Amino acid sequence: MTGALTTTGTPGAAPPVRRSATTVIGTSNLRKRYGAVHAVDGIDLDVRAGDVYGFLGANGSGKTTTVRMLLGLVLATEGEIELLGEPMPRAGRRVLPRVGALIENPAHYGHLSGRVNLTLLDAAGPGGDRRTRADRVSAVLEQVGLGAVGRRPVKAYSLGMRQRLGLAGALLRRPELLVLDEPTNGLDPQGIHEIRDLLLELNRTGTTVFLSSHLLAEVEQLCTRVGVLDRGRLVLQDELATLTAPTGATLVQTPRPDLVHRVLGGRVLRVDGERVVVHGADPAEVNAALVGAGVPVTGLELERPSLEEVVLAAASSSADRVDGAAGRGAGR
Amino acid sequence: MIAVELVKLFRRPRTWVTIALLNALPVLVAVLLALTDLGPRPGEGPAFLSAVLTNGNLYPLAALAIVLPLFLPIAVAVVAGDSVAGEAQGGTLRYLLARPAGRTRLLVAKLVAAFVFVLVAVVVVAAVGYVTGSVLFGVAPTGTTTFSGTTLSSQQIVVRTLLAIGYVTFSMLGVAAFALFFSTLTDSPLGATLGALAVLITSSLLFTLDAASSIAPYLPTRYWLSYVDLFRDPILWRDIVRGVGLQAVYLVVLLGASWANFTTKDVTS
Structure with a gap:
């Protein structure tokens, strides 16, 4: 993520705008x-x-x-x-x-x-x-x-x-x-x-x-x-x-998360109800392994963070909040 | 840009309602005078009013004298006070500036529009006054008597009436400058208008106060009624010249302040 640096910048001299031709x-x-x-x-x-x-x-x-x-x-x-x-x-x-x-x-x-x-x-x-x-x-x-x-x-x-x-x-x-x-x-x-x-x-x-x-x-x-x-x-x-972009994990939908755990063991990263997150960026391979072992699979996809998750991870709480010890107030 | 401002001003129903209301009082006064034939004694009541019963020619001046203390300044303050603050309140200011209209150009256009409004309002009051006067009182064939007792020809009356219109317009530009300045300070057109009126009321009040006599020559309303001196024989220029000079100083200072404020302020409306 090249452009994702938080720009703190020193007060005083502003460097010239870094720009490409576009x-x-x-x-x-x-x-x-x-x-x-x-x-x-x-x-x-x-x-x-x-x-x-x-x-x-x-x-x-x-x-x-x-x-x-x-x-x-x-x-x-x-x-x-x-x-x-x-x-x-x-x-x-x-x-x-x-x-x-x-x-x-x-x-x-x-x-x-x-x-x-x-x-x-x-x-x-x-x-x-x-x-x-x-x-x-x-x-x-x-x-x-x-x-x-x-x-x-x-x-x-x-x-x-x-x-x-x-x-x-x-x-x-x-x-x-x-x-x-x-x-x-x-x-x-x-x-x-x-x-x-x-x-x-x-x-x-x-x-x-x-x-x-x-x-x-x-x-x-x-x-x-x-x-x-x-x-x-x-x-x-x-x-x-x-x-x-895909996180390198695969999302498996299954009514039997416990079976996934038994088959794939340490590759299971998270279990959330009927959704299991498995390490590995190749859903076909994950599917083959699970189905081969008799685990019912109802859905399969590459895990991608939603924009909402990305934004929430990057930003702090809503600036509408005015908490007691809040450091900096909301802007206009 | 100026054309745009004039279109906005004169396509607005409020502008015409204001001008119509401005004429209501002089017409009412004329009708009452004509019906009762009871003029105020010379030296009392609004200027010229005692003279109009014998000569309708003077009614434009009487009409101006009737609206000058209150109604005309209110109308001017409403229009000029609205000029920038009204756009800010309506949100159109940000679109004009992002167009970009240019802050100085916009301010100049607003000033010109306010000037045109003042001129139109004064001329309409005078014209309606002329029509009312000649219909209700008739025009004296022998010519018009000045405050000095001599007689003026119709031609002299026309010239001096035009001078009076010019003088009143210039005095009202001072009001417009106050309102425009306040208009650049606030996003509330009402606030700008009331601010300008507060200045005028303060000025009129101090003018009547002996304790304030040392600052009286610098009060914005001090020479407003001096156009009466145009109808002396010979014309008494002293107060008229001072009045023009004083208004010019107020105009330059206030417009400079408006410009300095408006061109450097953050438009957050």
Whole structure:
């Protein structure tokens, strides 16, 4: 696990952002202090072109502060940020038009229609060609499934429709990088499925996606790389496939765990009801040994840690907890 | 960006409701005056009001004098106080800044929008006042008498009324600057508006207090009503010039403070 070092970093000089040619988001020793609270405590993010990067962490672990620092909303106390190869927030005017963002909840002007909202947002900054604006607005409304919403004011939209409109705003300029904070908030299961397909489709056509979430199942289905934030520190950053790689053990389902024990003896690592974990990364071999000895086997698979197990092992308890002797408080 | 802000301002129903309400009181006063024919004695009540019974030409000025102490500053404080804090409260500020709108550009656009609102509000009050005045009181054919007893031609009246509109607008920009500054400090538009109004009420109160006479020349509301001096003959420029100078100082200081605060603050709304 090459990228899984906990970055403690010394206060003071931030080393330049270590980046490969494909780094899309790179931070170096990024810190944010609010008074005595270290909301973000020296993190080195490395998001590469083509990634669907899952940025995980409990509530209050510093996800939102980090996202806001990447976009130039919150100014870092210390450290460097590079976005699409340019320094932030200095180069924001050049970089941010190439980035689409959904920051916490979507927000719109309630008395205006979705179309007018998107038009105004596009007109409010550089990089949105005025001549193509109407067409681009129509196209993204279609893309997020709001093509026929008409002139209804946004205050009459449902939560899911607002979420879709927020996503439409992020997609308006065909961004190279999407920064999304909980993009499936408020959507029903079909909506979640739709948005997931949309994000995967965008990723296939070259968009890098940075997805901040605390929904592990969602990240597991979508992401290729994962970073885990715990109390302001990046405790884990690696390929999802590496993190959930087989552990070298085989999982045996059997109504007779006692027989497995008799046949395989010391190879049994754990017994959990009808599930027995056996040393050995070759299920066929394990199967042959058990069936040959007359042990009934109803299921067999390589043991892999779930993302949840990986995250729980790396992170401490939920930052919502405010225990008596807790050292460091929850960030914002 | 400025166009975007103007669209947001003038497509908002509240803007027009505010302007309509602003005109309600002068119209009501005009109707009461016309029905009863009971004007205040010269020197009492709102400026110009005693003169309008004989000449409707002066009613735009009387209308401004009626809304100037309270209603106009409230309207301006509501709009300017909402400008940044309202976006923060609604959550749209983070999307504007991530667009990126640019903090300085956004602030300038907000200021221009507030200025346009002030101008529109003052001009509408004056225009409605003119229509009300000429319909209800008629226009004196002989010309208008100044506070100094001489007579002004209609042309002079028009020029001086326009000067008065300009002066009132500039005075209200001071209110807008206070509200905009508070608006960059808080995420609550109500707080920003009330903050600006608190400043104005403090200023008006201190102005009436003899013990505060040494600071009276620096109070933001001190020269608000000095546009009355435009209707003396010859025009008494002293207070008007001082009023413009004082508002200019407040504008520069407050806008500088707004800019310094807004461009360096963490947007966590």
